[in-house]
Amino acid sequence: MRLAMLLLSACLLCACPRPALSGSGDAAALDTAASLRERALADTTAWRVVESLTTEIGPRLAGSEADARAVAWAQAKFRELGYDRVWTEPVTFPRWERRGESAQVLGAHAQPLVVTALGGSPGGTVEAEIVRFDSLEALQAAPAGSLQGRIAFVDHAMPRARDGSGYGKGGAIRSRGPSEAIRKGAVGFLMRSASTSPQRVANTGITRFDDGLEPVPAAALSLPDADQLARLLQRGPVRVRLALDCGWDGEYTSHNVIGEITGRDAPQEVVLLGAHLDSWDLGTGAIDDASGIGITMAAGHLIGQLPQRPRRTIRVVAFANEEQGLLGGREYARRHAADVANHVIAVESDFGAGRIYGFNTSGGDAPAVARIAGALAPLGIAHLPGKGGPGPDISPLAAVGGAWAWLGQDGTRYFDLHHNADDTLDKIDPADLAQNLAAYAVFAWMAAESDAGFGSAPKPANDADE
Template sequence: MRRKILLAVSILLGVTPALAQNEPALSPKQAATVDRLIDKGLEDDRAFTIVESLTTKIGPRLGGSEAEARARDWGVETLKDLGFKNVRIETFDMPYWERVNESARIETPFPQDLKITALGNSVATPDGGLVGEIVRFRTLLDLQDAPLDGLEGKIVFVDEVMSRTQDGSGYGWAVAKRSGAANEAAKRGAAAALIRSAGTSESRTPHTGNMNYAENVTPVPVAALSNPDADLLASALSLADEPVRVSLDISVRTLAKVQSGNVIGEIPGKTDELIVIGGHLDSWDLGTGAVDDGAGIAITVAAAKLIDELPGRPTRTIRVIMWGAEEVGLVGARAYAAEHADELDKHILASESDFGAGKVWQFRTRFSEDALPKARVYQKALRRLGVGPGNNNASGGPDVMPLSQVGVPAFRLYQDGSDYFDLHHTMDDTLDKIELESLRQNVAAWAAAVYIASELEGDYR
């Protein structure tokens, strides 16, 4: 046990003791194949072609929409054209929400428009909109600590700023205000809630994303202001010597049940053990879904295809999933986990690429303690790509979470997300933001990791 702990610690530090007998390792031939895959990945044009095709031919593809259905057809065609096997759509039903119209304006004392976007699942304003006095809270915590009276009929404005971080952790806490603002506002009888975008962009591109109402509140509409518009509203509050009143007009359309689906294709292995990879096919409706998550689809499909092009079959089957309806609540992921509950033991490892197209900088795992020494094999292979060792608390990616929760081991190739939240969930999520060199580095890292997952003996449970 002590040795294991030492080994785990040293792996985390990227300093590993000399390889003992019986340590997991690739054969020299396999190691050479990994290097060849990385070389090929670094020259890959297929991923860019795939994400260009998806963003151009389909563009925005909200979960449950007609555009997402066209994207599924695109996915089937793309996988078949590349020679993937067992290509199919696994459908599921879901509720549907879409924005129809949204606008906001400072009415008094300084009339001018504000750029907003409704958060996913927000209720509409009453017909003709509403007008309310703005009450600003610097953070969600300040709102949570506010008295339960005094906000009746007002518009709560949670002005909390999100931090720019490499690993995206700034988003982790910023996102709490998305549901939190509306629910705390509703509890206090406010008419509506506005939040500063849970994003880092300095453009007037407000950031959407899903929210959920608590069960015990009467839902109030909620929208995000872009960062410059949040600044503007804060300036108006500081310069005004009377209440600042804002009008808000949001209309939405909802349907109780529509169909969506996961698109699945495989590189069959010599066994029916599965390595599950992919990205999500749906996107928010504001941009064309290039970094979120056309890139993830493109990277994983291109990586799997590189393995398919090797001589001979991989040992394990590589299952690529283009997940449906991720943004609106991991609907496809939950449907898959339920549908495939009886073959979960065949799922050796799962991972999703869903953090843009920035370079991979860290390899994290969620392996059993016994399997942890295997991480070194991946780390060694990826080191030439500038990928360092990470911890063993990885999420395998949003769509892998329902699988992780029932014990499927996971890994994640962490991408540099310093600029990701300038784009993510905004109209600026477009193809031009993807850098070919970074995309290629991702393909190389994925091809290497997936090949190792397929060939390295033993499992991770």
């Protein structure tokens, strides 16, 4: 594996011309960036971090016993990797637990179904006839009361897309579908998983119930089981038993875990790299988001090993409870809003470990952005103005004025694994992970060395709330 990485490094380093320079400082920064690229492509730190988190902690459902172990693990890992400062910041939230789940077709065609409760669903058992809809819009258009005593089944097939754009409709069904079903009189909710996996695994994820509605059991079906239900419905009415043992259980305080490589000249100015520490409980959270934790922790580590510290501080944040509503990111933005101008730029790895193909920022000094783009180009990463956006946990910081960068990963197969039991370490390609590490290390170094800013500035309160 090491030889393959070294050969890949040599090929990539020869693939693009050296970007134009504007001064001796730029030349030195670019020389260091080239060295970081070569070193990162042959480095196994990111892989070892991901292996450690997924093996020693495993699934890390927010509020679980494993959540607390993950926080302790992250603090120890930052220290092991040589970070100058390591600390935590509390994040408090309601705790949701999954204890058991099952579903069966009843009657003449009786058979089990593979389902998983949606995060936030109440427990309960319902037996009822199902009514199929091919989209959220079709469910919304159903007459009031038409689902009285029935289970709504939304059967929308999510398409593959490199940028994950197919997830928009699937995610909306998961978050808004149960409330729509309740308004029509439904006693339960089933959805085709927001997934592209051909395997018989169901995908979880958080759902919400609108104020004033009595929540009902809500679950997702594996894609083969959704297809099976659709075929059965062609033969006549289908009655299903859905049994969920899950629900909310008090409050819990977890923590954002933060490590810093202190800047040599402007330590108060921060280049922030983020990923989230929690995961859902079905797999081991390898691509979502142990890979991001490994990439960002390892990037800071490699920069910290350089002979000279970066001009600005590199801050890596392992966010708490992203999965249930960006709660760690929201708390970080609230706590640091007054210092947003010193958050020079932020970037997040939360889309698996596929190869990075695109780079963009929210703005800033054009020559500085061009120099970063030039340093990333040998990795096969194109500058794509107008593409991307802030990562999930970065978006609250962006909302109060923080500048963001986007390093777009190939998500063509991301939703084969996202939020399901197949999200395990063996799905990560070490060479792709190393390319991600190289991109994050080069980006962070170049942003930290730049004399220019990227547009971070506090937003007026009314703008930040929008």
